Amino acid sequence: xxxxxxxxxxxxxxxxxxxxxxxxxxxxxxxxxxxxxxxxxxxxxxxxxxxxxxxxxxxxxxxxxxxxxxxxxxxxxxxxxxxxxxxxxxxxxxxxxxxxxxxxxxxxxxxxxxxxxxxxxxxxxxxxxxxxxxxxxxxxxxxxxxxxxxxxxxxxxxxxxxxxxxxxxxxxxxxxxxxxxxxxxxxxxxxxxxxxxxxxxxxxxxxxxxxxxxxxxxxxxxxxxxxxxxxxxxxxxxxxxxxxxxxxxxxxxxxxxxxxxxxxxxx
Amino acid sequence: xxxxxxxxxxxxxxxxxxxxxxxxxxxxxxxxxxxxxxxxxxxxxxxxxxxxxxxxxxxxxxxxxxxxxxxxxxxxxxxxxxxxxxxxxxxxxxxxxxxxxxxxxxxxxxxxxxxxxxxxxxxxxxxxxxxxxxxxxxxxxxxxxxxxxxxxxxxxxxxxxxxxxxxxxxxxxxxxxxxxxxxxxxxxxxxxxxxxxxxxxxxxxxxxxxxxxxxxxxxxxxxxxxxxxxxxxxxxxxxxxxxxxxxxxxxxxxxxxxxxxxxxxxxxxxxxxxxxxxxxxxxxxxxxxxxxxx
Amino acid sequence: xxxxxxxxxxxxxxxxxxxxxxxxxxxxxxxxxxxxxxxxxxxxxxxxxxxxxxxxxxxxxxxxxxxxxxxxxxxxxxxxxxxxxxxxxxxxxxxxxxxxxxxxxxxxxxxxxxxxxxxxxxxxxxxxxxxxxxxxxxxxxxxxxxxxxxxxxxxxxxxxxxxxxxxxxxxxxxxxxxxxxxxxxxxxxxxxxxxxxxxxxxxxxxxxxxxxxxxxxxxxxxxxxxxxxxxxxxxxxxxxxxxxxxxxxxxxxxxxxxxxxxxxxxxxxxxxxxxxxxxxxxxxxxxxxxxxxxxxxxxxxxxxxxxxxxxxx
Numbered sequence: 001x002x003x004x005x006x007x008x009x010x011x012x013x014x015x016x017x018x019x020x021x022x023x024x025x026x027x028x029x030x031x032x033x034x035x036x037x038x039x040x041x042x043x044x045x046x047x048x049x050x051x052x053x054x055x056x057x058x059x060x061x062x063x064x065x066x067x068x069x070x071x072x073x074x075x076x077x078x079x080x081x082x083x084x085x086x087x088x089x090x091x092x093x094x095x096x097x098x099x100x101x102x103x104x105x106x107x108x109x110x111x112x113x114x115x116x117x118x119x120x121x122x123x124x125x126x127x128x129x130x131x132x133x134x135x136x137x138x139x140x141x142x143x144x145x146x147x148x149x150x151x152x153x154x155x156x157x158x159x160x161x162x163x164x165x166x167x168x169x170x171x172x173x174x175x176x177x178x179x180x181x182x183x184x185x186x187x188x189x190x191x192x193x194x195x196x197x198x199x200x201x202x203x204x205x206x207x208x209x210x211x212x213x214x215x216x217x218x219x220x221x222x223x224x225x226x227x228x229x230x231x232x233x234x235x236x237x238x239x240x241x242x243x244x245x246x247x248x249x250x251x252x253x254x255x256x257x258x259x260x261x262x263x264x265x266x267x
Numbered sequence: 268x269x270x271x272x273x274x275x276x277x278x279x280x281x282x283x284x285x286x287x288x289x290x291x292x293x294x295x296x297x298x299x300x301x302x303x304x305x306x307x308x309x310x311x312x313x314x315x316x317x318x319x320x321x322x323x324x325x326x327x328x329x330x331x332x333x334x335x336x337x338x339x340x341x342x343x344x345x346x347x348x349x350x351x352x353x354x355x356x357x358x359x360x361x362x363x364x365x366x367x368x369x370x371x372x373x374x375x376x377x378x379x380x381x382x383x384x385x386x387x388x389x390x391x392x393x394x395x396x397x398x399x400x401x402x403x404x405x406x407x408x409x410x411x412x413x414x415x416x417x418x419x420x421x422x423x424x425x426x427x428x429x430x431x432x433x434x435x436x437x438x439x440x441x442x443x444x445x446x447x448x449x450x451x452x453x454x455x456x457x458x459x460x461x462x463x464x465x466x467x468x469x470x471x472x473x474x475x476x477x478x479x480x481x482x483x484x485x486x487x488x489x490x491x492x493x494x495x496x497x498x499x500x501x502x503x504x505x506x507x508x509x510x511x512x513x514x515x516x517x518x519x520x521x522x523x524x525x526x527x528x529x530x531x532x533x534x535x536x537x538x539x540x541x542x543x544x545x546x547x548x549x550x551x552x553x554x555x556x557x558x559x560x561x
Numbered sequence: 562x563x564x565x566x567x568x569x570x571x572x573x574x575x576x577x578x579x580x581x582x583x584x585x586x587x588x589x590x591x592x593x594x595x596x597x598x599x600x601x602x603x604x605x606x607x608x609x610x611x612x613x614x615x616x617x618x619x620x621x622x623x624x625x626x627x628x629x630x631x632x633x634x635x636x637x638x639x640x641x642x643x644x645x646x647x648x649x650x651x652x653x654x655x656x657x658x659x660x661x662x663x664x665x666x667x668x669x670x671x672x673x674x675x676x677x678x679x680x681x682x683x684x685x686x687x688x689x690x691x692x693x694x695x696x697x698x699x700x701x702x703x704x705x706x707x708x709x710x711x712x713x714x715x716x717x718x719x720x721x722x723x724x725x726x727x728x729x730x731x732x733x734x735x736x737x738x739x740x741x742x743x744x745x746x747x748x749x750x751x752x753x754x755x756x757x758x759x760x761x762x763x764x765x766x767x768x769x770x771x772x773x774x775x776x777x778x779x780x781x782x783x784x785x786x787x788x789x790x791x792x793x794x795x796x797x798x799x800x801x802x803x804x805x806x807x808x809x810x811x812x813x814x815x816x817x818x819x820x821x822x823x824x825x826x827x828x829x830x831x832x833x834x835x836x837x838x839x840x841x842x843x844x845x846x847x848x849x850x851x852x853x854x855x856x857x858x859x860x861x862x863x864x865x866x867x868x869x870x871x872x873x874x
Contacts, residue, residue, distance in 0.1 A: 052759070073758075074758050074759050075758045075759070075761055075762065075763055078759055078760060078761040079761045083759075084759065090753050090755055090756040090759070091752075091753065091756065092748070092749055092752035092753050092756065093752055093753070094748070094751075094752055095748065095752065102745070103745055103746075103748075103749050103757075103760070104760050106742035106745050106746070107742065107746065107749075107757070107760040107761050107762045108760075108761070109742050110741075110742040110743055110746070110762065111761055111762075115743070115766070116741075117737075117738055117741060117743055117770075118737055118738075118741060119741050119742055119743070120740070120741065121740060121741060121742060121745070132742070168756075168760070169759075171760075172760070172761065298670045298674070353852075361613075362669050362670065363613065363614075363615050363669060363670075363673075364855060364859075366615070366669075366670055366673065367615065367807070367811065367851065367855060368851075368852055368855055370617075370804070370807070370848075370851070371847075371848040371849070371851035371852040371855070372848065372852070373848070374804060374844045374845065374847050374848030374851070375844070375845045375848035375849055375852075376848075377844050377845070377848075378841065378842050378843070378844045378845030378848070379845060381841055381842075382841070382842065382845075386841070490681075490800055491681070494674070494677060494678055494681055494800075497674045497678075498678065501671065501674075533685075534678070534681060534682050534685050535682050535685075538675075538678050538679075538682065542663060549666075
């Protein structure tokens with residue numbers, strides 16, 4: 001029986017008249033792979049934003065590894081071990097792919113050295129055993145981005161930017177990784193390969209993953225648990241075979257005509 | 268009581284000086300540092316026009332109209348060409364770069380003013396003195412104060428009317444909220460920008476023109492104005508018309524109170540108000556809603 | 562911190578200048594010293610620009626450094642140049658630390674114009690303070706160095722030597738900073754602050770840090786300028802002074818720690834020539850040159866140097 005690594009209790013969040021989160025209760029087990037589905041505006045990204053500290057819930061508590069993180073800001077939450085990728089990739093646009101990753105490992109090095117002004121960039125990063133550059137090159141390879149090493153990220157194609165975004169999120173070796181629509185903007189042929197590769201890399205270290213997805217086939221393929229959001233509430237919570245067949249999920253999210261083909265893929 | 272009257276007068280001045288800046292920012296999303304020079308140009312133009320007016324013995328009561336004309340000329344003759352030939356090509360650039368460019372313009376215009384009008388001070392107090400004084404509670408105040416307050420109200424109400432009731436105003440509001448979508452919907456954003464820039468600069472010049480009779484017009488007039496206008500605009504919320512009005516009112520009153528007891532703290536007090544407001548509302552008193560970034 | 566090759570070469574160059582000093586006219590040494598002092602302020606501005614910020618009021622610390630020097634000589638009768646430099650640096654640093662709490666929260670235009678505001682507040686305070694000479698300011702007496710009072714002909718070159726020493730020290734420090742992860746963070750903050758925060762970095766702390774560093778650098782520059790000119794006045798805090806520093810920053814570029822000094826040297830030459838001929842159009846020329854550089858040579862003069870280096874390689 002795995003332990004509960006993240007526990008969200010009674011989360012509520014409204015933006016004026018819009019309820020983005022209504023009494024959300026989610027207990028996440030260590031090592032799980034959870035798919036978050038729902039129509040646009042259902043509250044999936046709001047949920048991710050609250051967990052990572054970008055938004056503060058109006059009420060409710062978020063516990064990570066037993067510790068209350070409800071009021072912490074993204075910087076602190078990342079340092080505790082929760083990392084995320086973004087719907088719109090957040091990259092350093094004037095730097096190359098390699099430099100983007102060096103920047104990420106650089107921050108890790110900076111924090112490990114307690115913000116010392118004189119850390120050298122060619123020093124070994126404590127806890128990682130390699131230099132910043134070596135770690136950056138390694139990340140590029142793991143995610144198949146070596147070809148884009150010296151290209152400025154502003155000119156990179158959407159799928160590559162997405163992967164880089166995820167690679168940067170993985171640099172901190174998080175305990176929980178939140179992926180916000182990892183395959184949106186990626187062409188239909190590439191979606192499966194990219195998701196397979198990402199999941200391979202990410203799950204190899206035992207990281208708990210939560211990903212927001214609109215493509216039900218991908219959800220069925222990778223998730224061992226599905227959370228369905230609708231109008232700020234969770235309307236289904238269970239293994240894909242079960243959640244994706246739930247009548248309310250079919251009605252509001254999946255669409256009745258798609259039901260059969262999607263659930264067939266579930267493992 | 269003195270504080271109240273002084274305060275309202277200063278608030279009116281702050282509003283008039285700052286409203287052009289907030290309008291230009293709201294529509295074009297640029298901070299026009301040259302705003303200060305347009306204020307100065309308005310003051311100098313007014314000095315020349317009034318000087319000409321009085322020496323030629325024209326009806327002194329019409330000199331106020333002359334002030335308005337001088338201001339509008341200063342704003343529309345200098346402003347739109349700058350937008351059209353220089354700024355227009357810089358909009359894709361970084362906010363900071365555009366700011367530096369308007370700063371460069373400010374430097375240039377300051378010296379252009381010196382070249383045209385020289386470095387000696389101008390005194391054109393006739394419009395100011397003409398109106399005489401009024402009395403409240405045994406203290407006498409210039410009627411010019413009433414003119415300033417009246418002007419501020421007129422300008423404020425006119426802008427409110429244009430923005431809410433005219434077609435042009437609604438196009439403006441659309442551009443304020445999203446330039447790209449407006450352009451995609453067929454709005455001639457270029458024309459709106461040029462017009463807005465002209466109006467914004469003219470408003471600055473107007474403030475300068477009507478202040479000219481109360482001071483000695485000297486070089487360097489524009490510097491304190493840009494700093495103060497900025498404080499008012501930011502406190503009210505960049506691009507917000509009601510914001511700049513409210514901020515001007517608050518700051519005017521606080522400053523009047525302070526000047527009574529410690530005149531050298533004037534700038535300090537105004538910025539303290541700004542810092543205090545920003546501490547509780549980081550985007551100013553009224554601000555446009557910001558779209559989600561992530 | 563190991564010494565970087567370009568800085569080493571620059572040090573050698575400065576050493577040669579010093580050796581050549583008996584043959585340099587006094588006005589040239591004056592110009593070079595002032596260029597060095599200005600360069601220090603601009604070194605700080607360069608740090609800001611790398612983080613995407615422009616401080617429109619760096620003259621605040623330039624003036625604080627100068628007046629700290631003045632007060633130390635007039636009130637406490639200290640004339641040792643190192644004591645003066647240290648007190649200037651400390652006073653600027655402390656003020657920057659305090660103001661930094663407010664300013665590090667802001668970006669872009671807010672940051673720029675808030676810093677302008679503070680410098681103008683200082684100007685206003687100084688200009689109205691009779692005890693400090695109001696707008697006339699006051700003079701700085703002759704300085705001593707470690708107890709020795711240099712005879713008249715050697716004063717300029719002594720100050721020049723001290724300026725060079727301070728420059729090299731600061732250059733090494735800033736260079737080391739820029740090559741550390743903290744330095745890389747500046748560009749990250751400029752490009753995507755949200756991402757930097759999500760990686761665990763504190764943008765506010767970093768900006769507060771460089772604000773203090775820039776403040777100290779400007780304070781040291783102000784002290785050196787005060788000692789070189791022999792006179793200080795509130796105009797050192799005026800917005801036009803800040804404007805000149807910004808112009809030099811853009812002129813030099815931010816490609817290297819040496820760029821500020823290239824910019825200030827070129828500026829020094831232009832200033833000497835142009836001001837002598839037409840003081841009333843000085844601001845206009847800076848404005849025109851500023852816009853010209855932004856439009857035509859956006860990476861500053863240093864980009865020309867880089868291009869030459871690449872062509873040779």
